[in-house]
Amino acid sequence: MAVDQHAAPGSEPHASKAVDQGSTAHRRKAWIVLALLVGLMLVNFADKVVVGLAGVGMKQELGLNDRDFGFIQSSFFWLFSLGSVLGGWLGGKVRARWLLAGVAALWVLSLAPMAFQVGFTTIVACRVLLGFAEGPTTALAMQVAHSWFPAHQRAVPSSIVVAGAGLGPLIAAPVLTWVISEHSWHAAFGVLAAFGAVVVVLWLIGGDAGPESAAAEEAPDGGTAAVVLPRRVPLGSLLRTGTLIGAMLLFFVAYANTAIKVSWLPLYLEEGLGYDATTAGNLVALPYLGSATAVITVGFWSRSLTERGVSNRVTRGVLPAVMVLGSGACVITYSSLDRGPLQLVLLVLSACLSAAGFGAGFAGLSDVVPALQRGAVFGIVTGFYSAAGIVAPMVMGNMVAAGHTRAAGYGDGFLLLGVFMAVGAVVALLLIHPDRDARKLAQQGRGATIGRPRGPVV
Template sequence: MTDTDVAPAVPARPPKAPSRSRRRAWSVTALLVVFMMINFADKSVLGLAADPIREDLGLSASAFGLANSAFFLLFSLCGAAVGLLADRVRPKWLLLTMAVLWSVSQAPLALGGGLAALIASRIVLGAAEGPAFPVAQQATLSWFPNHRRNLPGALIVMGTTFGVVLAAPAVTWLVEHHGWRSAFAAVAVVGVLWAALWVVLGAEGPYAADPAAASPDVPATGTAPRRVPYRRILGTRTWIGSTAAYFSSYWVAAFVLVWLPSYLQEGLGYSSASSARLLVLVWGLTAAVILGQAALTGWLMRRGATSRWARGRVGGILLLVAASACLALPSAPSGTATVLLLVTGFGFAGAMVSVAVTTVTEMAPAERRGGALGFMNAVVTTAGLIAPVLVGHLVDLHGPSGYDQAVLITGALLLMGGIAAVTLIDPRRDGHLLSL
């Protein structure tokens, strides 16, 4: 048998997609950005309306933290289960089901109910939102080859920041003028509208089933791909490093969503209006950093840099910058220095989310991507289960100074995550090992 008898599994560089396909790819990406905006608007409502909810329902900081942690009770489990399901069921229908369940879960709080209704509603919402990010990323990246995935992957992450940036002023206005229950009704209606659009416009792309999405880092073998056991993927240094780094980023997201408004007001003495502006500034910087990271990573990869450098080390360095800011924040003088450290510490951490997802997507075989991302999301989102309860407990024990202790814990986690990203992530190496 000669070399010409075996056709390569994928070309070294995929052919240029026709303009119609490119337009469809970006249309689907835009719709999934909105999907993630709604996802994080749903998450942020409880934090943005924290004070009136706690006052109306008579909740302590620990009880309010417990209600927020209830959101993550099934979040991780469903993230892993639906991640596995995404390797067998079309992501279009999984995403549609999630969006419908989000809206249904908001109804009890929109219509009335106390602490029990709040906890039950958050558990259902968490179960429906747990798989959202990995499945949305899987659906989006199916439209792009590996060397073009940095920007669309980053845009999906930026959807999470846009959701909070838009939700912060809107929810604040609704709460002040129509009560906190109106905010839950509003996000429920938006979810239904998105679901209707997705039925018509949603689809998976042409790179959904290829072995490596034409990645130049993964050699073509000319043979049908073996089904790699999940345990081998989860045991790679790249998966472990990406997951550890992503965990620290998610911890920051949980802190910001649930407790940052209260920290700004109770811990740092800002008014509610100033707190809303600072919250928008944090999420705005997060979006800018995510976009900048995607641009830098894409530029490095086009010039021949491996993902170890372009993704792992760029993301890891951003985490180390965030860690330094958080560790310095509690001892900083009030004023400009506090604002700069706070915005940097919480704003720089978000870029690792996009890095972790695109890195694992690059490394994992196509038929295992949904599960690999789902398991990563399941581990990472346990941060959302732990962080709200821990911060609430520290605040109940130590008052406003409890926030400072929480920020120091956050800085330590970011430091460990940054080190893991810099030292462990290498998808070319681990992708090759998985192909053997």
Template sequence: MSDHPVPPRPSAGRAWTVTALVLLFLLINYADKTVVGLAAEPIMKDLGLGEEQYAFVQSCFYFLFSVSGIVVGFAAAKRRTTRVMVVLALVWGLTALPMAAGLGFGALVASRIALGAAEGPAVPAATHTVYGWFLARDRALPNALVHIGPTLGVVASAPLLSWIIADFGYRTAFGVLFALSVVWAAAWLLFANDGPYAKSTVPSARREPVPYRAFFRSGTVLGAVLAGFVAFWATTTALGFLPRYLASGLGIGHQQAGTLSALPSLLATVVIVVMGAVSTRWRRRGVGSRRAYCLPGMVLLAVSGTAMILFPHTGKGAALVLITLAFGLPSAFYPMVWLLIGELVPPERRLAVTAATTAVATSAGVFAPLVMGRFLTAENGYAAGFAVCGALLLAGAVVGTALINPERDRRRLPAFAPVAESVA
């Protein structure tokens, strides 16, 4: 008999209710991100913005994104993550009010910086919350379902927000996002809580804690950060510039371009769910996490990078197919990052480690819009910008394959083995 307490298994209904609410949380998260890209033309016209000013607006969202991810992640490591998520959602709603109220360029910049600060910790907090309701062997599918929140956020919000922007104006779209955040926060307070596996059940006296630096020096975390960086570069490029490229580069109408920009996210949603189900089956059969999570993820990045380089040089039909692959597959890679880190890092370290690694990876959001904005001032700017993005994706696939190996790194962390929640 075990000499330390083992938490009772939570009811499946409660665990999946929390998972569904977390999915909605991340759906709203990405709707907030996409609204400026979808409303780029009316915003630029209304506020008199040029290409580089618009690129600055897209970039400023990430000014505090990484910093807040680290600060909030470490601060929240010993607190109830569910309460942190309520605060984040309410701040998201408040940042939509200045644009809904009719304020100008300064308000747009300030609100996007504030929104980025509040969204920086969102994905680590959400993932940590869900992991608190499932054993490690059972996480791949709920992890996949949670991480279709961002892709569904684009799939659902792109057509809806494009319609609202076209028929009622972009300021109304910001008002709708405010209302969604408030409603979600109320539902979360009523139904959610931290799960029984949110903390380690092994008394600290039974094992030496692993210092944070040991995780940050591991090949798995380093490789996941670098691969995540290039994947996020692609995602940021899509959010800020894909609707505009479809309109100006392929000659598609603005509202239709907004709708078609959801195709990559639709593909990512399908791939995430399928890979989550397959990975869960593999892990339960004893397949290692490198084979189950890392190698499939690297294939996604390699295919994406190749498609990214090719699509500006093809016809409209082929371009749409390649665009879907180029921008959809990096989003499908993200759940693999969380699973890899989650298998290596014990619960009491997980939120801080994932927040810090996410902060580094998502710093790509500062640079990608500025690089693309510079290219767009020259001839064939889109093709050059997408080629840089494709090359980064291919490099990330190579580096990730070489570095990521959770089984190897776990053996180098002797304090990991007794963590009860990670036992299958």
């Protein structure tokens, strides 16, 4: 197990619960926890997409226009960043079993009122609470997943966690569309609240963070990694690395695509392209099916490349950036096409590339962030990129309202999104370099340790 070789004399390695990571029991538990994390992510994203699925009925019942609906969708993200940062900070102080169960319980509380007759203000309040509670989910899930797997294996669990985000809408879209058509949009929220409560109970039974030794930085051959990060690095130094800056930018543009897909895709298919409600609900599932498949495939591919000696610069920097760039190109192309198979193929491909790049990119963060700081840093990163969820739905709503036709308004909105994604991906491609930045941080840590008086670390 790799530890800080430059710790002050008398200090103890952070490995109080050392276990054999190769044991069958450990591997079994790791995959059980990963499955539970997927369940949490599934509910997390089903909660996001339900307003889009219920959008037409909600607008009719409450007399909402496009700007009003964009306001509702944007409100979900008002406190999302605050929740991300706060949850990340708590991630290093509160046991993962209780923290994730607590935030998931808040999801249930925010969904339950929507099962009954509510007004515009109540809807906004419930979405704000839900966004605040869901803010830290991805960061905490990544932190927990990484605590069960050594460094060279993290691309796969990272991708599987992200795949859970795709499975949520994939399963929820057809099921909730049926619930809405057969009952009401209120019933869809009731179903999600009940399912969320079940997931909370399951997590309390079997979920928790992994042993501290699983966070050790190991080389693919099982030895000590060539670069051993200090136990802690000044936060300013971390946030100034090209990898952190590039990853946050890459995630920002990718999440803008996700936010618009979650918020507006069902309405785009129904109002902009003219599909009936049932067909639109079924088509919404296609991008999520593709995303879940692509993100896991790329995760295994990235791991395979790493184990064959390909640098993290390529597998966790170039690869995800190129994928998001390709996603942006697909968005630009389908924004000008009429309804048809080619447009749907490009729409699904865009979602696949964006999600796959997101999953591979997240693994690169653990290469430069010490294990003890991942919760806080992941929370900051999530808080930053989730701000795209505030802006993107409102911009799309304004573009739709300003278009000379609804189809033209949607086309202009997606064109702007595609250009934004392409530019952001190119800049991120130039910045992300996990190997280089890890070496710099390790050197800084050694220099700080050498210059520190001998004695206990406080």
